[in-house]
Amino acid sequence: MSDAPVLDLATIRHGCAHCSLQQLCLPAGINPTELQQLDDIVRRRRPVARGERLYRPGDALTAVYVARDGAFKTVSISEEGEEQVVGFHLPGELIGLDALGAGTHRCEAVALTTANVCEVPFDQLATIAAQLPSLQHQLLRVIGQSVGRDQDHLGMLVRRQAGERIALFLHGLSERYRNIGQSATQFKLPMSREDIAHYLGLALETVSRGFTRLQEEGVIELAGRRVDIRNPAELNRLAHSAEHEEPRRSARA
Structure with missing residues (x-):
């Protein structure tokens, strides 16, 4: 009979439910000892x-x-003291990856609500990931998802129409809630409309009018910060209308 400690996988799964650590380790097929190595540093x-x-x-x-x-927001402050929201972070999404390149943070991470966070020392995480190829693969996957969200943000900012930016923001948020196991059509916005305006590069009044228009058209239903997406197909069409129109413009050129 082995005297080795019993690893309570159920406890670890419960502790890391809907969490990037769950994405890092549990689907990766690593053995219980390797899984314990990761859990020990959290x-x-x-x-x-x-x-x-x-x-x-x-x-x-x-x-x-x-x-x-x-939830959290990451914020960059310009030399003129203006605030630019560069990202929002939902439960289960890694925060702090902006420092991977230079080794220092280029923005600040601010809690939008009371939150509970897991802190993972980066040096120890990198050391363990170097020893476990499956964990390293999952870590790169999560980093890639973060890069993808940054690209989506840039895509919003180059949209000419404010309505497209707002629709794309809500559509992207819906998909992110789906990815963490929550409802993609009914959710509460953790951020204020002012935060959304700073994120989309729009005036606060423009964001408010855009939300109202979507509600009047039956695409969404609003109750304070509660959002009910009533017509997901139409929201998807509004979010990606510029992408569908561009090929037509090129064909006419």
Whole structure:
């Protein structure tokens, strides 16, 4: 009879449910000992208060974070002191990857709500990932998803019409909620409309009018920050209308 400690996989799965750590390890087929190595380095933190910062611009990359619940925004401050929201982070999405290139953070991460986060020391995570190819593959996959969200943000900003930006934002948020196992058609916006305006490069009044128009057209139903997507197909069409129109313009040229 082995005296080795029994690894409670159910406990780990419960602790990392709907979490990037779940994406990193549980589907990767690594054995219980390897899984325990990853779980051992995760530092469970106390709840983070609304408005509290995980890091600020210029801070060294010491850890990456995963919100087990709650949400965050990442914010860049211009030389003129203007705030630009560069990202939103839902439960299960890695926070802090902006420092991977230079080793220091280029923005700050601010809690939009009271949240609970897991803190993963980056050096230890990199060391374990180098030893476990399956974990390294999953880590690269999650980093790739983060890069994809950054590209989606740039895609929103180059849209000429405000309505397209707003529709694309809601469509993307819907897909992200689906990816973390929550409803893709009924969810609460953790961010304010002012945050959305700063993210989309629009005036607050423009965002409010855009939401109202979508509601009047029966695409969404709003109740405070509650969003009910009533017509997902139409939201998808509005979000990607420019992509469908561009080939037609090229054909006429």
